[in-house]
Amino acid sequence: MASGGATGVSTSGPAAAKYWLRTLALVYLLFLLVLPVGLIAWRTFGGGIGPFVTALTSPEAVHAFRVTVVVAAWAVGANTAFGVGASLLLVRHEFPGKRLLAALIELPMAVSPVVVGLALTLVYGRFTPIGGWLESRGIQVIFSIPGMVLATVFVSLPLVVSAVVPVLEELGDEQEQAAQTLGAGSWQTFSRITLPGIRWALGYGVVLCLARALGEYGAVAVVSGRLVGQTQTLTLFVEERFQNFDQPAAFAAATALALLAIVTLLVTKLLRPKGGS
Known part of the structure; x- marks a missing residue:
């Protein structure tokens, strides 16, 4: 008992x-x-599907969508190329400063996006040496698309690397060494051995990077100037419409962002590397 x-x-x-x-x-x-x-x-x-469609098809909303897609596409492309290269460098090679490089790649996760935007403004602003030199050659960075891309690249920098590095470490380099022994070049080894082995992890990292790029607000708000019809992303459009008491447009854009987040979540679940939690 x-x-x-x-x-x-x-x-x-x-x-x-x-x-x-x-x-x-x-x-x-x-x-x-x-x-x-x-x-x-x-x-x-609440008022039906009509106001939702009307709000998202306005010229301002369409332009905000277009700017968001352009900025996100450039950021994802840059971070994908950098992420794969940096992952191979960190996993397959030993060199002085390796730990410092890894720490620098992770730095954007700890820095406030607003600080990132301010730092980019101090470097690439019109009245700075670098920014002034670029503008004298017709390249405007701050308050234009290039600055928004730079800000988005910075805040989403670690995501591809964080997804690919563990998988590369788990795969090892035995197959790559065997391929090189048989006469395969670096590109052949990468395309036929390395890339197939990391494709799911790479896809997972790319989707995470895309989600971060689509939803970025803080850094982009600082470097864009929030110019309506010029440098306004969808997140900035939500804020601007809400502050101007256009609640239907603000809620419609916010709902569109939420739907994008849900789709991204579903895709990440499908692409999550085996063994991930």
């Missing part, structure tokens, strides 16, 4: 703790995520 009672106590304790932790997590997510996002969706479609 004593043993049974002890067993009953030992099993009920963890079960009760699990129940309360689950309840706490659900309540936390309800008030932090579900209710706010649900309220935006309700306000967006």
Whole structure:
């Protein structure tokens, strides 16, 4: 009897703790995520689908979509090329300063995006040596698309590297060395051995980078100048429309961003490297 009672106590304790932790997590997510996002969706479609379509097809909204896609495409392309190269460098080679390079790549995760925007302005602004030299040659960085791309590249820099490095370490380099022994060149080894081995991790990192680029606000807000119809991304469009009391347009754009986030989440689940949590 004593043993049974002890067993009953030992099993009920963890079960009760699990129940309360689950309840706490659900309540936390309800008030932090579900209710706010649900309220935006309700306000967006409260008047039907018509206002939603009208808001997103306005010239300002279409231009914001276009700028967002252009900035995100350049940022993802740059970070994909850099991420693969940096991952191979960190995993396959030993050199002085390796740990410093790895730390610098991770730095954007710790720096506020607003600080990033300010730093870029101090380097590439019109009245700085570098920015002035570029503008004298017809290249404007700050308050234009190039500055927005630079800001987005910076904030999303580590994502591809973080996804690819663990997979490269797990794969090892035995197959690559065997291919080189048989006469394969560097590009053949990469395209036929390395790339197929990291393709899912690379896709996962690219999708994460795309999601970060599409939703970036802080750094882009500083370097863009928030010029309506010129340097306004979708996130900036939401803020500008809300501050100007155009709530239907603000809610419609916010809902579009939320839908993009949901799609991105589903894709990342599909592309998550095996063994990831």
